[in-house]
Amino acid sequence: MPLRLDSADTDFEQRFSDLLAGKREASQEVGDVVAGIIADVRKRGDEAVVELTNRFDKADVSAQTLRFTPEEIAAASARVTPEVRAALQTAHDRIKAHHEKQKPVDHVYTDDIGVTLGSRWTAVDAVGIYVPGGLASYPSSVLMNAVPAHVAGVKRIAMVVPTPNGHYSPAILAAAEIAGVTEIYRIGGAQAVAALAYGTATIPRVDKVVGPGNAYVAAAKRQVFGQVGIDMIAGPSEVLVIADGSANPAWVAADLIAQAEHGGGAQSILVTTDPGLADAVAAEVDRQLSLLPKQSIAREGWEEFGAIITVDSLDIATELANRIASEHVELAVDDPQSLVPAIRHAGAIFLGHHTPEAIGDYVGGSNHVLPTARSARFASGLGVLDFVKRTSILGCTPSSLSALADAAVTIAEVEALDGHGRSISIRLNR
């Protein structure tokens, strides 16, 4: 049974805190396993990557077959149906159009004393994109990772995707082809992240690793940060549905199940002002789950991490939403726009009864690689800004340098850095 809470209950705070603290992400044990894998890949390179891939993915690879050949990519891509290709193309075009609007612009200005100041954006040279592939296959994640990188102007995109038992969906390679990605390795997990970060004989190192993945991938990204950049931690998926009495229980239930079916610690939470809706959604989730196979991942996910919370007002609902800081927040309420300003911590917000989170997973145009595990308090979803860096530009004239010199030299003296002061005064013959 999923957790049932009511914000008016005396033990609510304690039980809500327990819900937030629930261990869905990397444990100490996962962190230790990942540290061992990273050290092994750094030491033994391809040999370790091959051995770990064959152990965890049962993939039967060698250093020679780690990378998909152009022929394999073309052949797999040719196997997808015209419908699948067209759907991927639609997704690609919509994601591209939306991300084009995120491109930052350079600016330069000269202030009132003649100092020139500016910001210039340049793309990261080489990025590694992680496409998850353990429990499910995610062609959509190929597009969500690769399209913003292309829009940003990244020159080299290296993609990794695990191939459990040697299998992969042709749609993965078709999506890569549509997105213009040609460097693709059949590896996953922490060993893939380590190979991208440190490089091996077969896999040249990159500057930044992005993309979603399970707890092992999330832990590996945390541990290689500094050696390379990372986007954020996009781990096991989450949805928080805020609903009032106008919501359709069957639609809300379907959305909760959709997120729970990601498995691996995925979490679905309903917060509602309507106790009748809470009961109806609980019954409807059970009914819809009963139509699925007994061992369905969605049932496991819902029962282990799901929760239904009743609250007295939408104000309390939004306050809880900010504390949960969910990856996705659906506003299944009469007037969704009125709640938007109150939601400050969310990876993405979905407006109204006709915007299921799954439309954003695929073709809405916004990115589905989003911060999880409450990291929406400080992080944003993947976008063009993840693939560029900002360099500041500063230029003084003799007169503007002279105008600023005294203050600068004074601060240099306070810091006891005489060389700094001298490098300024020498130019002014002081």
Ligand SMILES: NC(=O)c1ccc[n+]([C@@H]2O[C@H](COP(=O)([O-])OP(=O)(O)OC[C@H]3O[C@@H](n4cnc5c(N)ncnc54)[C@H](O)[C@@H]3O)[C@@H](O)[C@H]2O)c1
């Ligand atoms: N936040 C997002 O944007 C987003 C998008 C898509 C998927 N996801 C999430 O990504 C995750 C995908 O997970 P997945 O497992 O299907 O694929 P995955 O590719 O993330 O992980 C598979 C890899 O995990 C490693 N692994 C598995 N068990 C291991 C063990 N015991 N020891 C060491 N390594 C091990 C293996 O190397 C394997 O290749 C899900 O949690 C899903 O919710 C998130």
Ligand SMILES: N[C@H](CO)Cc1c[nH]c[nH+]1
């Ligand atoms: N909901 C996931 C992000 O949390 C993304 C996804 C891909 N495919 C289906 N869903």
Ligand SMILES: [Zn+2]
């Ligand atoms: Zn999804």
